[in-house]
Amino acid sequence: MIAGVLVALLLGGVGTSFAIAWRPAIATIDPPQPQSFAPGLVKRGRVLAALGNCNDCHTVRGGRNFAGGLPVPTPFGTVYSSNITPDVETGIGRWSEAAFQRAMKLGVDREGRHLYPTFPYDHFTNVRDEDDRALYAYLMTRGPVHAPARDNELAFPLNQRIVVAGWKFLFLHPGTYRADPTKSAEWNRGAYLVEGLAHCGACHTPRNALGAERLNAIFAGGDVDHWQAYAINAQSPSPVPWDADALYAYLRDGFHPDHGTARGPMAGVVRNLSVVPADDVRAIASYMADVFGAPSAERRERGEAALAQAKSPAAAAADSAGGAIYAAACAPCHESSQAPPYGGINLVLSSAISSSDPRNLANIVLAGVRPVEGELSPIMPGFAASMNDAEVAALLVYLRSRFSKQPAWSDLDNIVAEARRTQTASLDTRTDARNASSDTAQRAKP
């Protein structure tokens, strides 16, 4: 009797979830002719694609634009990005605009299959229809690339896409984003971009055990590609508090003299933001400055003290192993007071050194900052070949104690070893090259 009730409940449950989870296929179309899209619409789509940073996940380094195939390691397994060129067989060439819009709003592909939330539709659901239309026009007018999807590496039951329906039931909330009429148009434009297409929280908000952004810790810092995405709210580790002007310069140029350069996974973001209308970057900066909030008096004082210290650096004291390395290897540029690329910012301004997470600093010391072809980009030599792990760890201990007011880091030996493993993968050619290069292209976004 009890068993019967249980079976009935179970069947009922399965039936209900099926009703929630099932999505129909949307009919294929003949690929639209590129000239059928208004040039203005395509152009707007190009800007929106840059704001959405689409190429960053949908392009393999050195591969064709938007052809997908980038491995994205998650705590649950590896998901590969899809081909969003208009190729009829392997891309979205036969997707109608309605199918594209449904993918953006609900995370469902044309055939009705649930997409994994590695594709950040929890943000894209906030994108307005007219912007989806422009994005569709832009993508459908790109050159089609034949590039079959790679199979995801997920264990049962996560390899069953139906599971994603449950995730969406919990974490996808379409139609919840609303403009705030009490705020300026610029603020609202920024909020719309940040919470929607630009999906800043996808990296900068920590995730829960199920891989969803934690709503009680918005912008409190997250993980991506073995880097820490800094907290971009009141918990920001930046010694000098951020304001709208600094955010604008940083996002637009990838550099601000009080904060340094945007590198690591943020490099692709600022590259895209350098080509969109300035007003959109201003809007993002304006909204984010509000998210950071006005600094407390204590915070402001600390920032001013850091700036003063940066202007008149004390001579480096070579009284420890780390200090000796700093004085010989780092200070010649970082205390030169020269503009980039001949000098770097004074490290008292470094967020990496003030952050509770030493990974970014370890990454930069080991791998340096490589110039980017065709870009005015920052440079720094990497020290992976000339410093062993003990030397890097000693340097990090020194930098932390000299340039931050924070407690010493722990577990540096393991962190440095791990950073060496992940950051020098592109130089390690002992294994098969294809594996090596895909490893460096990996993203750590859930």
Next chain:
Amino acid sequence: MMTLKVNGRDHQIDAEPDTPLLYVLRDDLKLNAAKYGCGLGQCGSCTVIVDGKAVLSCVTPMVLLEGKQVTTLEGLGTASAPAPIQRAFMEEQAAQCGYCIAGMMMRAQALLQRNPKPIDEQIRAELAPHLCRCGTHMRILRAVHRAARLMDTAELSAVDKRSAP
């Protein structure tokens, strides 16, 4: 005074801890194969091998070299008895002005020591930090492949000699 091991020999060096290795090699030891290019660690012409790894000597201060083994191009072979990497670069005529080539050879040597049979894209990735204005890139690629073959046969013939009665 510190002891610097270069090409298997110990040298007593009187230099500040922040003196770049390149200056010591060229000015004190008169080992001029490593070249001064940009001085910023961005062109690769100063590359030498330290403990098996290719290192940019213009941004490597002396303080990091205590107890480590430095190898320069002079340590690999001579004009009369060139090492496989040098022979390969000559046979492929991979140098035009030659300024970048010493650095290229050193990084290629480090690559071949840990990966005796690199494929094209591995060589390209490895040599990416090296700039060449002349444009002999394709010859350089061929030269690295040739060096890999030369080293392979050199090892084989060494084995043959050892196993000969």
